[in-house]
Amino acid sequence: MRFGTAEARALADSCVDALLSNGYHYLQTDDVSNSSTVSLLAGMTAAQAHEQVGLVFDVLARSSMTGGPLKSLLQKALRYGAAKTTLPDGVTVVDTRIVALATVGLIYAIKSTFMPDLGLHVRGCTNASKRLAVIMVEDAWPKMRLLHGKKAINGGVSSPGRVLAALMGVALVTSRVPEYSPPDSVILDSMLVAVACQQSDEIIAWRAGPFFWFASIPNTDKQTVYGHGRKASSHSSKLL
Secondary structure (H helix, E strand, O other), X not given: OOOOHHHHHHHHHHHHHHHHOHHHEXXXXXXXXXXXXXXXXXXXXXXXXXXXXXXXXXXXOOOOOOHHXXXXXXXXXXXXXOOEEEOOOOOOEEEHHHHHHHHHHHHHXXXXXXXXXXXXXXXXXXXXXXXXXXXXXXXXXXXXXXXXXXXXXXXXXOOHXXXXXXXXXHHHHHHHOOOOOOXXXXXXXXXXXXXXXXXXXXXXXXXXXXXXXXXXXXXXXXXXXXXXXXXXXXXXXXXX
């Protein structure tokens, strides 16, 4: 059975349940070295999160939302790190973490998108995995501790590098083997990685030469490092 919008919606709800479970909590240390475990959906109840999944899918699952706008939305949601997103009615506000995971699922659900620059039809699963990998490198590098519990996509090791390699591997195999479709576990973990990227305060700070390093940006103010803003967590962005 082909992975479609209905399956993406169901998997988004499964992602919410996973993120709220103890298995996907990560360790957080405050300014006085007190440690506690925190959910990647901290601040939301299960009921709120599931309701917002429905609200976001009602907007993004429209036929007018093609692969291009969805990929652009995913990149902006993770790049800017806004805590909240306003829906097109101008009134309804949802958590951007929900927007991120829903958008990943919907890109995977697209059968194919024509890419004029390439002159090719590219599968949704290829677009989703490749775009998420590019975002990791360009816009939002997930901290290792935020990847706690991610198993299927990175072999059980909470390593951003292995996640990146796995995503590119999915993009490669889905582009070369038309009959292969990634299992739900890979799509689910892609959603989880997107949320980890959205919550991360790190980017790769690139400069001329063969070296790079990580820049950690406080999530209380909108900062800019080499043209990248991380993290505007107190700001809100507008969806469409």
